[in-house]
Amino acid sequence: MIRSFRLIRLAVLGLALAWTAPSFAQSFEGLDLGAASKKKKRGTTPSKKKKTTTTRKTRGGKSTKTPTPPEEDAAASTETPAAESAPAVATPAAPATTTPAPAPTPAAPPASASTPSSGSSSGGLGLDLTQEAPKQTAPTMSFDAVDVSGKTADRQRLDIAVNLFKNDEYEKAAMSAHELLADAKLAGLHTEARYVLAKSLYRMGMYHSSLGEFSKLLALGPSTKFFKTSLEWLFFISRKTKNETVILDEIARHANQEFPEKYRNEFRYLLARYHFVRGRALDQVGQPADADKSFEEVKRLSLSIPRNDPFFPRAKYLEGLSAFRNGSRTKDAASKRGNGEMLASVEAMKEVIRLTRPMPGKSAEQAKLDKSLRELAFMQLARTHYGMQQNRYALFYLGKVERGNTQWLESLFEASWANYRVGQYEQALGNLITLSSPFFREEYFPEALILKAVIYYENCRYRESNLILQDFERTYLPVHDQLEALVKKNMDAGEYYSVLAEVQKKNKDGLEKNETDIILERILRLALTDQDLSKTNDSILELEGEMDAFANRADTFKYSDLSKTLLEGLKVQRTALISKAGIMAKGKLETELVALKQLLANGLRIKFETTTKEKEFLEEQLKAGGRTAIVKKYKYSVAVSDDQLYWPYEGEYWRDELGTYQYTLTKGCIERDTANRNVQSAEAM
The missing domain is CATH 1.20.5 (Single alpha-helices involved in coiled-coils or other helix-helix interfaces)
Incomplete structure (x- = not known):
């Protein structure tokens, strides 16, 4: 039992x-x-959930690790929530990645x-089981609750790109974002992915590529998520590129949008710059009525910027140039309207000079910008006074340009004409000695020889005047012929730039140049005297440098589909810039061809007058039995002030003497007397 x-x-x-x-x-x-x-x-967070742990660490700890450039600090409040906060909402989906x-x-x-503990925790686990329990297994519940439609995994792919960006792995972040953009099924995430891509390219120093991506975001319209922050990034890019005009067209497309307060005045200045460049282009193609509207817009935008704003002096400078243009184009420049525009230009430039005085507390970059702008304002004041026949005022302002600065040579040349007008021939010729020195042999100042010939003609030095004119024809007649041949070809705009680019390439590579190349080099220097063309040329060279930089990237990036896409985009930008530069180059070459024709014609007239005067002198001399003279030796002195040293010029040039030469006409017209002249040399100093 x-x-x-x-x-x-x-x-x-x-x-x-x-x-x-x-x-x-x-x-x-x-x-x-x-x-x-x-x-x-x-x-x-469970330790086994690796992706969830990485996301939390990035948000909590590593998000502060990524350095932010100074220009991005201003937009941090709008940039970060827009791109980085959105992926954080998806963190509840993290269990899908755990096992x-x-x-x-x-x-x-x-x-x-x-068994006992399990049974006790479930209240009679072994006795209360039913046959239906095995049908609802835990793995099936876990899968359905976490990943019903597949959107969670897609959002996590975007999280990965965001985290790579925050960890300073910009190449990987860019490639991850591009992979999302390549998937048509993820169209809902494309806007955020493109924003991450654009920012990553900016951090990589690929500013033109970044601009292309931000342009695509802006093209989606103001109702999209990242429209306002993308507008702000345009300003960051403009400060990094050599030429701010690369973004002017993009800014003009969105001129009607409300910009953030902190960037509003910068936007107004850039838009004024856009209208100024557009107005000049319209003038060149013979559309003055449309150009008038652009220059009026320049004035309106300039007046909307507060005086204490850093962009006010630059906008004021554009306003002064616009007023000068309006005054010089008035049918009667001496009319009330013409004088009013000229006076407005003068006052605008004086205001620029007052605002750009060197002051403590300014950053080195701001001080550099102020110095350059101040120099341009002095030059414009001089030109305005010169145009109004106020030559001594012009000389005063030209003398304000510091030796060795960007505008220094131009100021010496323009001062030569002003000195000639007031009869200061010695100073005018002294400036021309500096311009003809070996240090500036490649600079383009064809009119300098004409001025020199005129001065010798005015002083009855006919033989020297003829020799100078022969030198002018020998130097610049081939340039004229080559220019005329280029203009008559009627090539596409891009081809005009290609001619100049070929010369630049030979200069860069140090290749030997034939006589035609030397002439084309002079034409290149002539074309680049146009500031807008010069800046556009800088942009093209900068963009080509960005294209070449792909070779220095890691292989995973260099041979990726993203690199191919970016290179194609840069080629499109380059083509557009070359077309724009070609149009400006053609216009500049046509303008200079007309000017050179006029100079050659003036040279011929001076040569004719010189020959006629020389013939008359010889005839008078024959009638008088060889006793008549039209030239005499001038009285002069080599005495100088105590802080100067007399040193006779013997053909040598020293850098520290450039700009200080003063030429002495030791002989000239017999009816003139230039006695008691204090000079620094017998012929030049």
């Missing part, structure tokens, strides 16, 4: 073990999921040891 009871007891125990084993496995999975959910509510711990098999030895 006892024996049979023991057997029954063993059978019941075995049956209980058989029933409880599968129930434990299901209960284990269910408990594991519940624990994970509770941990997420408490804000903790639940495998459930123990029913035959595992620990199962029997764990």
Whole structure:
């Protein structure tokens, strides 16, 4: 009896073990999921969830690690929430990337040891099981709850690109964002992915490529998520590129949009610059009515910038140039309207000079910009006074340009004409000596020889005047012929620039140049005297440098689909810039061809007058039996002030003497007397 009871007891125990084993496995999975959910509510992260851990660390700790350039600090409040906060919303989907711990098999030895605790926790686990339990397995519930439609995994791909950007891995971030853009199924994430791509390219120093991506974002319209912040990034790019005009067209497209307050005045200045360049181009193609509207817009935008704003002096300078243009184009320049425009130009330039005085507290970059702008204002004041026949005022302002600065040579040349007008021939010729020195042999000042010939003609030095004119024809007649041949070809705009680019390439590579190349080099220097063309040329060279920089990137980036796409985009930008530069180059060459024709014609007239005067002198000399003279030696003195040293010029040039030469006419017309002249040399100093 006892024996049979023991057997029954063993059978019941075995049956209980058989029933409880599968129930434990299901209960284990269910408990594991519940624990994970509770941990997420408490804000903790399981150590096995690698991607979730990385995301939290990036948001909590590494997000402050990424350095922000100074120009981006101003837009940090708008840039960061727009791109980086959106992926954070998707963090509840993180369990999709984790793998639940495998459930123990029913035959595992620990199962029997764990049975009592499992059973107690479920309230009679082994006795209350039903046949329906195995149908709803835990793995199926876990999969359906986390990844129903696949959007979570896509959002995590964007998270990866964002985190790579925050960790300063810009090449990888750019490639990850580009992969998202290449997937048509992820169209809903394309805007955010392109924003990450554009920012990554900017941080990589690929500013033209970045501009292309931001332009695509702006093309989506003001209702899109990143429209306003993309507008701000245009200003960052304009400060990094050599030529701010590369973004002027993009800014003009969105002129009707409301810019953030902190960038509003910069936007107004850039838009004024756009209208000024446009107005000049319209003048060149013979559309003065449309040009008038552009210059009026320049004035309106300039007046909308507060006086204490850093961009006010630059805008004021554009306003002064516009007023000068309007005054000089007035049919009657001496009319009330013409004088009013000229006076407005003068006052605008004086205001620029007052605002750009060297002052403590300015940054080195701002001081450099102010110095350059101040110099341009002095030059414009001089030109305005020269045009109004106020030559001594012109000389005063030209003398304000510091020696060795960008506008210094131009100021010396223009001062030569002003000195000639007031009869200061020695100073005019002294300036021309500096311009003809070997240090500036490649500079383009054809009119200097004409002025020199005129001065010798005015002083009855006919033979020297003829020799100077012969030198002028020998130097610049081939340039004229080559210019005329180029203009008559009627090539496409890009081809005109290609001619100049070929000369630049030979100069850069140090290749030997033939006589034609030397002439074309002079034409290149002539064309680049146009500031807008020069800046556009700088942009093309900068863009080509960005294209060449792909070769220095890591192989994974260099040979990626993104690199191919970016290179294609840069080629499109380059083609557009070359077309723009070609149009400006053609216009400049046509203008200079007309000017050179006029100079050659003036040279011929001076040569004719010189020959006529020389003939008359010879005839008078024959009539008088060889005793008539029209030239006499002038009285002069080599005495100089105590702080100067007399040093006779013997053909040598020293850098520290450039700009200080003063030529002495030792002989000239017999009716003139230039006695008691204090000079620095007998012929030049």
